[in-house]
Amino acid sequence: MIxxxxxNHAAAIAAKLARVDVTAVYPITPQTSISEKLAEMxxxxxxxxxxxxxxxxxxxxxxxxxxxxxxxxxxTATSSHGLALMHEMLMWAVGARRPIVMxxxxxxxGAPWNIWGEHQDVITERDTGWLQIFCENNQEVLDTVLMxxxxxxxxxxxxxxxxxxxxxxxxxxxxxxxxxxQDRVDRYLPPFRPKYPIDVNNPMRHGGLVMPDWWTEFRYxxxxxxxAARTKLVEAEKAFEEExxxxxxxxxxxxxxxxxxxxxxxxxxxxxxxKEVADRFRSEGKKVGVxxxxxxxxxxxxxxxxxxxxxxxxxxxxRSYTFGDGGAMxxxxxxxxxxxxxxxxxxxxxxxxxxxxxxxIEWIFEDLLKISAAGKVDRVVEWVGLKDGTGRW
Amino acid sequence: MESPTSIKRYKLTIPHEEYIYPGHxxxxxxxxxxxLRYLLKAxxxxxxxxxxxxxxxxxxxxxxxxxxxxxxxxxAFECTAAVSSGIKAALEKKGRDDITVVGWxxxxxxxxxxxxxxxxxxxxxxxxLYVMYDxxxxxxxxxxxxxxxPCGAWTTTTPGGRNVKxxxxxxxxxxxxxxxxxxxxxTVSVAYPDDFIRTIRKAKDIKGPRFIHAYTPCPSxxxxxxxxxxxxxxxxxxxxxxxxxxxxxxxxxxxxxIKKRKPVEEYLRLQGRxxxxxxxxxxxxxxxxxxxxxxxxxxxxxxxx
Numbered sequence: 001m002i003x004x005x006x007x008n009h010a011a012a013i014a015a016k017l018a019r020v021d022v023t024a025v026y027p028i029t030p031q032t033s034i035s036e037k038l039a040e041m042x043x044x045x046x047x048x049x050x051x052x053x054x055x056x057x058x059x060x061x062x063x064x065x066x067x068x069x070x071x072x073x074x075x076t077a078t079s080s081h082g083l084a085l086m087h088e089m090l091m092w093a094v095g096a097r098r099p100i101v102m103x104x105x106x107x108x109x110g111a112p113w114n115i116w117g118e119h120q121d122v123i124t125e126r127d128t129g130w131l132q133i134f135c136e137n138n139q140e141v142l143d144t145v146l147m148x149x150x151x152x153x154x155x156x157x158x159x160x161x162x163x164x165x166x167x168x169x170x171x172x173x174x175x176x177x178x179x180x181x182q183d184r185v186d187r188y189l190p191p192f193r194p195k196y197p198i199d200v201n202n203p204m205r206h207g208g209l210v211m212p213d214w215w216t217e218f219r220y221x222x223x224x225x226x227x228a229a230r231t232k233l234v235e236a237e238k239a240f241e242e243e244x245x246x247x248x249x250x251x252x253x254x255x256x257x258x259x260x261x262x263x264x265x266x267x268x269x270x271x272x273x274x275k276e277v278a279d280r281f282r283s284e285g286k287k288v289g290v291x292x293x294x295x296x297x298x299x300x301x302x303x304x305x306x307x308x309x310x311x312x313x314x315x316x317x318x319r320s321y322t323f324g325d326g327g328a329m330x331x332x333x334x335x336x337x338x339x340x341x342x343x344x345x346x347x348x349x350x351x352x353x354x355x356x357x358x359x360x361i362e363w364i365f366e367d368l369l370k371i372s373a374a375g376k377v378d379r380v381v382e383w384v385g386l387k388d389g390t391g392r393w
Numbered sequence: 394m395e396s397p398t399s400i401k402r403y404k405l406t407i408p409h410e411e412y413i414y415p416g417h418x419x420x421x422x423x424x425x426x427x428x429l430r431y432l433l434k435a436x437x438x439x440x441x442x443x444x445x446x447x448x449x450x451x452x453x454x455x456x457x458x459x460x461x462x463x464x465x466x467x468x469a470f471e472c473t474a475a476v477s478s479g480i481k482a483a484l485e486k487k488g489r490d491d492i493t494v495v496g497w498x499x500x501x502x503x504x505x506x507x508x509x510x511x512x513x514x515x516x517x518x519x520x521x522l523y524v525m526y527d528x529x530x531x532x533x534x535x536x537x538x539x540x541x542x543p544c545g546a547w548t549t550t551t552p553g554g555r556n557v558k559x560x561x562x563x564x565x566x567x568x569x570x571x572x573x574x575x576x577x578x579x580t581v582s583v584a585y586p587d588d589f590i591r592t593i594r595k596a597k598d599i600k601g602p603r604f605i606h607a608y609t610p611c612p613s614x615x616x617x618x619x620x621x622x623x624x625x626x627x628x629x630x631x632x633x634x635x636x637x638x639x640x641x642x643x644x645x646x647x648x649x650x651i652k653k654r655k656p657v658e659e660y661l662r663l664q665g666r667x668x669x670x671x672x673x674x675x676x677x678x679x680x681x682x683x684x685x686x687x688x689x690x691x692x693x694x695x696x697x698x
Binding site: 021022024049050052053054055056058059060062063064065066067068069070071072074088089092198199200203204205206207208209210211214 | 438439440441443450451453454455456459461462463464465466467468469471472475476477478479480481482483484485486487492509510512513516517
């Protein structure tokens with residue numbers, strides 16, 4: 001059914017379609033309307049889930065871990081400080097191998113206060129072991145939540161997944177969304193049947209003390225599951241395409257990348273803007289492309305290396321920062337490349353709710369084309385859109 | 394030789410079934426495995442434990458060994474009641490209302506770092522049994538002061554004794570939980586297993602948030618002879634330092650009546666953690682115990698026995 005909704009409602013409706021058993025929510029901007037929509041659907045009886053209003057995001061994640069152990073499909077959503085407060089339990093969820101799916105309406109973390117969008121909160125949780133998928137539009141959020149359950153609950157994966165939507169730009173912007181029928185979702189997504197649920201007839205301990213003689217092996221198993229998730233993500237998307245006719249390019253989507261003089265790696269809603277600009281550049285004979293970094297964990301290093309076969313110059317746009325170094329996405333891309341691969345430059349911008357406009361992207365593409373022509377990178381990290389008196393903006 | 398009559402008199406009222414196997418890793422004289430043993434004897438096999446950091450997380454053994462006969466979920470320090478809430482919600486969703494979900498946490502994990510999650514779960518009227526095993530300090534990390542460390546006690550972070558000058562005692566967690574909205578609450582002690590089991594059985598059959606404050610001596614942390622653990626526990630009750638009482642349907646009652654309280658000094662002097670207290674300090678502790686005990690007597694009186 002074609003409907004109009006923002007990404008937050010798309011995420012909540014996806015949870016309903018996934019027949020989530022237990023949700024626990026705590027309000028934070030700009031995620032809050034996901035929680036509100038869940039409350040409304042449960043209240044109206046449209047969604048058959050336990051709905052817990054908890055006292056913090058830390059407790060929200062803790063509730064889900066407990067519920068998931070008892071065999072429930074679980075869901076919550078958060079942003080920013082809420083995600084940071086969850087940090088400890090994010091890591092616990094990974095070690096406990098709980099296939100929780102959680103949309104994150106990505107936002108700043110203070111101080112000072114700023115409620116608007118960027119990717120810093122999500123990027124900060126890069127090393128927790130969660131799979132992280134960045135979405136470009138509201139439809140992709142709904143579809144990705146469904147795919148995420150299928151991957152997370154796969155016995156070879158059993159890891160939690162963050163579905164990232166840009167705060168306000170997507171969470172509060174209404175767009176066309178095709179809401180799939182329940183029976184088709186049921187066909188795509190079987191019920192959650194964990195191998196080792198809490199069972200009074202088969203008592204076991206879940207998460208007990210592991211000594212140095214085995215700890216490394218436990219961590220290695222998580223590593224293997226992250227690796228397995230690469231294939232599982234692609235398979236889940238293929239099955240999704242077969243059922244629903246939509247797909248998003250796997251771990252990394254190449255757009256106008258063939259034979260490009262420069263390619264911009266970019267995640268989230270800004271990828272859509274970049275594609276638009278790339279089209280315009282191509283029509284003017286300027287050969288640029290866009291590589292949408294859709295899955296950030298597991299990191300698609302092989303897919304990144306393929307970029308080097310297509311271009312000499314790669315730009316990476318980070319909507320976050322790693323103080324004391326370049327952006328995280330940039331660093332990941334750079335470390336995936338080998339000596340002799342493409343030149344690479346980092347662009348940091350679109351922070352704290354500042355729009356990533358067509359003008360931004362045009363400037364970046366022109367800059368990359370200059371690098372491509374000159375054969376060398378002028379500076380490694382460029383903060384774009386600064387009010388630095390250069391008059392660029 | 395005892396006569397058949399006296400054997401009958403001492404008939405065992407405690408269930409024979411054991412849910413804790415030998416091989417757990419607590420210190421000599423530890424009260425925690427006793428408390429957990431009585432708890433599980435009272436609750437039976439349809440029980441799920443969830444346990445945060447603390448002695449409770451170390452006690453059942455090291456993976457892949459496990460000394461307890463019911464499902465056990467480990468988790469971080471501050472989220473006991475939240476994890477219980479999640480387990481309960483999932484079981485309810487599956488229509489399993491025959492399983493008791495027990496949050497089993499120490500005093501630090503309850504009155505300090507776990508208080509927020511506990512308060513939230515009680516506020517949601519969650520149908521769980523929360524048991525705080527109180528050894529009156531952060532014992533697993535090596536005897537640091539918690540909000541449940543009593544007035545005057547030495548710990549590694551209160552080398553001069555806790556709050557003697559402020560005449561301030563333990564956080565009164567059961568009173569806090571009563572104010573928060575629990576439907577049933579009680580104190581229990583490992584020195585009184587019959588009362589312990591009777592109280593837990595009663596709690597088991599009540600729906601809603603229930604809170605048990607269990608006294609579990611820690612000879613290692615209290616600097617005392619492990620052989621005296623039960624004696625000290627009994628003195629805690631008899632001096633009024635740890636009175637046994639319950640709260641149900643808005644009414645208080647003593648579950649162990651103490652006709653004449655012993656001086657608290659008898660309790661203190663068996664424990665090295667109180668060794669440094671001067672007679673004046675002891676008098677302060679006695680005054681504090683008297684004050685809190687009188688308040689409790691007044692509540693019992695007001696509630697009607």
